[in-house]
Amino acid sequence: MNTVDRLSVLKTYKLYVGGKFPRSESGRVYEVTDSKGTWLANAPLASRKDARDAVVAARKAFGGWSGATAYNRGQILYRVAEMLEGRRDQFVAEVAAAEGLSKAKATAQVDAAVDRWVWYAGWSDKVAQIAGGANPVAGPYFNLSAPEPTGVVAVVAPQDSSFLGLVSVIAPAVVTGNTVVVVAAEGAPLPALSLAEVLATSDLPGGVVNILSGRTAEIAAPLAAHQDVNALDLAGAGEELAKELEVAAADNLKRVLRPAPVNWSADPGTGRLMSFLETKTVWHPMGV
Amino acid sequence: MTFDYAPAPESRAVVDIAPSYGLFVDGEFVPAHDGKVFKTVSPSSEEVLSEVAQASAEDVDRAVKAARKAFEKWSALPGAERAKYLFRIARLVQERSRELAVLESLDNGKPIRESRDADLPLVAAHFFYYAGWADKLDHAGYGHNPRPLGVAGQVIPWNFPLLMLAWKIAPALATGNTVVLKPAETTPLSALFFADICRQAGLPKGVVNILTGDGSTGAALVAHPGVDKVAFTGSTEVGKAIARTVAGSDKKVTLELGGKAANIVFDDAPLDQAVEGIVNGIFFNQGQVCCAGSRLLVQESVAEELLDALKRRMRTLRVGDPLDKNTDIGAINSAEQLARITALAEAGEAEGAERWSPSCELPSAGYWFAPTLFTGVTQAHRIAREEIFGPVLSVLTFRTPAEAVEKANNTPYGLSAGIWTEKGSRMLWMANKLRAGVIWSNTFNKFDPASPFGGYQESGFGREGGRHGLEAYLAPSSPEGAR
Numbered sequence: 165m166n167t168v169d170r171l172s173v174l175k176t177y178k179l180y181v182g183g184k185f186p187r188s189e190s191g192r193v194y195e196v197t198d199s200k201g202t203w204l205a206n207a208p209l210a211s212r213k214d215a216r217d218a219v220v221a222a223r224k225a226f227g228g229w230s231g232a233t234a235y236n237r238g239q240i241l242y243r244v245a246e247m248l249e250g251r252r253d254q255f256v257a258e259v260a261a262a263e264g265l266s267k268a269k270a271t272a273q274v275d276a277a278v279d280r281w282v283w284y285a286g287w288s289d290k291v292a293q294i295a296g297g298a299n300p301v302a303g304p305y306f307n308l309s310a311p312e313p314t315g316v317v318a319v320v321a322p323q324d325s326s327f328l329g330l331v332s333v334i335a336p337a338v339v340t341g342n343t344v345v346v347v348a349a350e351g352a353p354l355p356a357l358s359l360a361e362v363l364a365t366s367d368l369p370g371g372v373v374n375i376l377s378g379r380t381a382e383i384a385a386p387l388a389a390h391q392d393v394n395a396l397d398l399a400g401a402g403e404e405l406a407k408e409l410e411v412a413a414a415d416n417l418k419r420v421l422r423p424a425p426v427n428w429s430a431d432p433g434t435g436r437l438m439s440f441l442e443t444k445t446v447w448h449p450m451g452v
Numbered sequence: 453m454t455f456d457y458a459p460a461p462e463s464r465a466v467v468d469i470a471p472s473y474g475l476f477v478d479g480e481f482v483p484a485h486d487g488k489v490f491k492t493v494s495p496s497s498e499e500v501l502s503e504v505a506q507a508s509a510e511d512v513d514r515a516v517k518a519a520r521k522a523f524e525k526w527s528a529l530p531g532a533e534r535a536k537y538l539f540r541i542a543r544l545v546q547e548r549s550r551e552l553a554v555l556e557s558l559d560n561g562k563p564i565r566e567s568r569d570a571d572l573p574l575v576a577a578h579f580f581y582y583a584g585w586a587d588k589l590d591h592a593g594y595g596h597n598p599r600p601l602g603v604a605g606q607v608i609p610w611n612f613p614l615l616m617l618a619w620k621i622a623p624a625l626a627t628g629n630t631v632v633l634k635p636a637e638t639t640p641l642s643a644l645f646f647a648d649i650c651r652q653a654g655l656p657k658g659v660v661n662i663l664t665g666d667g668s669t670g671a672a673l674v675a676h677p678g679v680d681k682v683a684f685t686g687s688t689e690v691g692k693a694i695a696r697t698v699a700g701s702d703k704k705v706t707l708e709l710g711g712k713a714a715n716i717v718f719d720d721a722p723l724d725q726a727v728e729g730i731v732n733g734i735f736f737n738q739g740q741v742c743c744a745g746s747r748l749l750v751q752e753s754v755a756e757e758l759l760d761a762l763k764r765r766m767r768t769l770r771v772g773d774p775l776d777k778n779t780d781i782g783a784i785n786s787a788e789q790l791a792r793i794t795a796l797a798e799a800g801e802a803e804g805a806e807r808w809s810p811s812c813e814l815p816s817a818g819y820w821f822a823p824t825l826f827t828g829v830t831q832a833h834r835i836a837r838e839e840i841f842g843p844v845l846s847v848l849t850f851r852t853p854a855e856a857v858e859k860a861n862n863t864p865y866g867l868s869a870g871i872w873t874e875k876g877s878r879m880l881w882m883a884n885k886l887r888a889g890v891i892w893s894n895t896f897n898k899f900d901p902a903s904p905f906g907g908y909q910e911s912g913f914g915r916e917g918g919r920h921g922l923e924a925y926l927a928p929s930s931p932e933g934a935r
Binding site: 294297299300301302303305307309314394403406407410411413414415416417419420435442443444445446447448449 | 577593688691692693695696699700707709864879883888889890891892893894895898900902903904905906908909910912913915918919920928
């Protein structure tokens with residue numbers, strides 16, 4: 165009797181837009197390999213149209229997500245950590261393949277990513293207390309400043325850290341109520357596309373996080389020029405591309421976080437968290 | 453029975469304007485490199501007030517170098533010492549406030565009542581406020597020992613010349629930066645008088661440099677590689693050009709740009725107070741205010757009553773000599789601005805809105821525009837979309853709070869908004885929904901150095917005033933650390 169090795173079932177990697185998993189409208193894919201050049205999968209090669217669709221989804225989700233209570237957003241981010249914890253092995257394997265890391269090093273990346281969701285989850289109902297406050301104006305007025313989310317943030321995910329870096333740019337933007345369109349690391353998009361499966365099962369409303377894979381420059385350009393995008397995180401853009409995108413962003417005065425060298429394993433601080441907030445100040449007279 | 457107002461002019465004798473001024477660079481007044489000059493006129497009379505230097509790219513370079521040289525010692529000074537310089541400046545502004553108020557009204561055209569009671573007190577207060585921060589920066593929430601950025605290139609507008617200077621210079625100096633500031637082409641004088649205050653305060657040379665000039669001077673300053681920080685207040689169009697210029701550089705930027713604020717009146721609002729707020733919102737400083745309440749959104753059920761009361765109030769506004777203490781509305785700042793206001797008002801009529809102004813006699817010399825109201829305005833009209841920057845109010849109506857929010861937010865801007873209602877929960881709901889940086893409820897056009905000011909979307913980014921205003925002038929203490 166012959167024994168046949170079981171043939172594994174491969175995953176068709178897809179985009180994540182508006183809570184759904186579409187293929188690229190262009191029908192294109194590109195080959196993703198591991199660090200040694202071995203084929204891993206075909207990833208969608210997202211088009212300008214996919215980018216625009218993702219912005220529409222992110223805008224549609226913004227009202228509900230920014231209007232949710234901070235407690236609720238924190239609970240959902242914590243739920244993402246829970247779901248990720250349960251799928252650690254899958255992500256360890258994907259990160260190891262994507263970045264050419266040993267199992268131990270990939271595990272450290274995934275564990276740090278889980279902990280990062282937990283760290284940012286806790287910020288949801290605290291950020292207003294450190295970023296806002298009462299202003300003692302010289303008159304009989306109640307005067308209060310509080311941060312609000314900037315809106316739709318387009319994120320060029322780090323190229324050098326396909327998963328921990330990715331989580332480190334998504335979580336600080338969404339915890340405060342922004343919605344995001346993320347361009348995954350061009351050479352290592354699979355952990356990002358798999359993260360979508362975690363997000364989709366964490367009570368995160370569809371459209372809050374949208375993930376695109378493909379050529380970074382091709383997808384980021386229409387996002388930077390899009391009139392309904394409010395901010396850009398250029399973490400994963402090279403110098404030349406970053407300048408191009410920042411110029412395009414000036415057309416509707418997007419807030420731009422320029423690329424800078426970051427150690428994604430280090431304490432993230434509050435810099436990114438604070439970058440996509442608008443301070444609103446409300447005055448009201450006091451009197452009887 | 454009617455009462456006539458007797459003339460009540462403020463004396464010009466309190467201010468002594470020299471026939472010409474140089475650039476203030478490295479602690480002294482120097483002529484422009486190429487010797488170019490231009491005249492500054494009083495917009496209420498077209499009288500030439502003085503002649504000032506037109507700074508060129510060479511002058512920008514000289515000023516930036518002076519500021520860079522001064523930065524080393526200034527930034528190393530203990531915060532408590534920097535604070536004392538700023539306290540000195542605040543006191544000197546107070547001592548010379550009448551002189552500066554008259555000067556401001558002459559050069560800008562704004563009523564003395566406003567320059568005396570709003571601009572100057574706020575200027576002094578701003579320096580007092582930021583003086584106190586200079587030795588407390590460790591506690592400002594931007595990490596331990598936050599560092600200054602270096603040389604700040606600052607470009608300011610003509611609508612509140614000295615106040616905008618204070619908004620720019622006070623936080624920059626408190627945080628240990630040095631400054632090259634360019635006042636607006638049409639209002640250079642109060643900045644040059646401020647240079648004299650720096651001299652009296654004993655401020656080290658090169659810490660504050662003042663370059664007069666036109667847009668080309670500002671462009672050269674913003675583009676200068678020795679500038680670490682750009683702060684601009686002015687039009688959205690120029691703001692976008694600046695954002696393009698600094699793209700790809702390490703320059704930190706804050707922009708405070710245009711607006712098209714909605715002033716929203718609900719049917720339960722105290723109408724008399726609302727009328728005062730509407731008038732203050734759109735006619736303060738001749739409406740030449742980025743946060744002016746230029747779109748009145750009034751609930752349909754009280755629209756007629758409110759507009760009657762508003763027109764009654766507008767008939768009492770006194771337009772004329774800025775130095776007369778009874779003047780409510782002064783001169784438009786320049787012929788160019790008057791032409792823009794005139795063109796947009798004509799577009800309002802051409803597009804079918806109904807124009808109304810109280811009968812009022814305008815002086816024959818100078819630049820004047822009567823307070824103007826447009827009814828029957830739709831959201832598609834240019835006068836409902838574009839910033840007019842003049843005493844022109846566009847009136848629209850709404851039925852439900854949701855409709856008011858939708859109309860108010862239907863703009864690429866997002867600087868300010870007003871809400872008039874007696875119902876607290878509705879006020880807070882509205883304040884929450886409006887996408888604007890400053891919300892005035894049952895009041896309008898209030899400013900305070902402790903209160904952050906700045907916009908959403910195309911009204912710019914960054915905040916001026918308050919603890920938030922420090923951030924624009926500080927570098928993070930570590931790359932990943934708190935900002």
